[in-house]
Amino acid sequence: MARFAFAILVSLGLLHTTAASTPEDVLPSYHYGAPIHVECLNRSSETGEHIANEQDDLQWVPFPACNETGRPLEFGYGHEGELNCTIPFIDDPTYHLLEFYVHNDAPMACRLPARPAPQVHVVGQKPYVQEYIPLVFALAGTLQLSHLHVSTQMNVLLHAKPKHHIHHKDSGVLDSGVAYSTSPLNTKASTRLVIGDALPLRLSVRWFPTPALPKTEGMVEWQGMGGHIYASTVFYSLASFLAGIVASGAYFFGIVLPKRLKGRSLGGATPLGYGVNSGVGNGWGYKPSKRID
Ligand SMILES: *[C@@H]1O[C@H](CO)[C@@H](O)[C@H](O)[C@H]1NC(C)=O
Ligand SMILES: *[C@@H]1O[C@H](CO)[C@@H](O)[C@H](O)[C@H]1NC(C)=O
Ligand SMILES: *[C@@H]1O[C@H](CO)[C@@H](O)[C@H](O)[C@H]1NC(C)=O
Secondary structure: OHHHHHHHHHHHHHHHHHHOOOOHHHOOOEOOOOEEEOEEEOEOOOOOOEOEOOOOOEOEEEOOEOOOOOOEOEEEOOOOEEEEEEEOOOOHHHHHHHHHHHOOOOOEEEEEEOOOOOOOOOOOOOOOOOOEEEEEEEOOEEEOOOOEEEEOEEEEEEEEOOOOOOOOOOOEOEEEEEEEEOOOOOHHHEEEEOOOOOEEEEEEEEEEOOOOOOEEOOEEOEHHHOEOOOHHHHHHHHHHHHOOOHHHHHHHHHHHHHHHHOOOEOOOOOOOOOOOOOOOOOOOOOOOOOEOO
């Protein structure tokens, strides 16, 4: 009797899943290195406002074509490394859009498909509606009367949805991402731009296997510097400030911290592979052996 009831429950459950939209586990995932195309909101170069059609649908257009590939910018799933994308000719409208982006009047709002589109459609199921994750390019720079300075060295951080990675360079689905200019205060690191120039974007792409940033044994690690910032360190510096012992804080940051960081090795920066990696740029993490000083 109980068994019979159980069978009914199971079949109800099955009926329920087939009647709903396509279940997660039958949807495709990106294979390692699969191209992920970047598309961005089309904006008016006059006002910076996004362009929508009569149905109020936003207009997404491919990222401008990179001179290096002749194709719009794309990332390879799980693929880490340096990527150059030179937009060969900044025309008048694009120049004005760059002014909006650099001034933060409008975000350079782009998006990535969270997963590849399914090739097969199961009869009786609602067709899969493509999902996207936002990728904002936080482009830093300064406006001058006659030209623009744009910090073209950018970091791109991409997170995969958590899953049990069965093997190295496993497939997966996107969770989130961000792109930002580095060293915005360093004018030497920025590109001077007038209409007609090329915009040489230099992207450093890193992947994370979960939405979380790297940590070990519950401790947050300052991986890029190789040092470990422990909670007590943070508390110590906070306490210093709160007590108004500015001098001791300055001493800590000026002398103690640099000393502590000196000689430390570069940590495993982006552990998609958690130590099973074999070297730099292998797509799943860094060998923790490089020194930074
Ligand atoms: C963006 O919108 C403008 C104005 O509607 C249009 O002229 C332009 O072709 C669009 N850009 C792309 C890449 O489709
Ligand atoms: C990107 O461009 C720089 C020059 O700006 C060059 O040194 C570097 O090798 C290029 N990297 C790739 C991956 O093509
Ligand atoms: C674009 O690529 C072509 C050929 O690869 C090269 O001759 C040209 O200088 C490049 N332009 C820019 C702006 O990088």
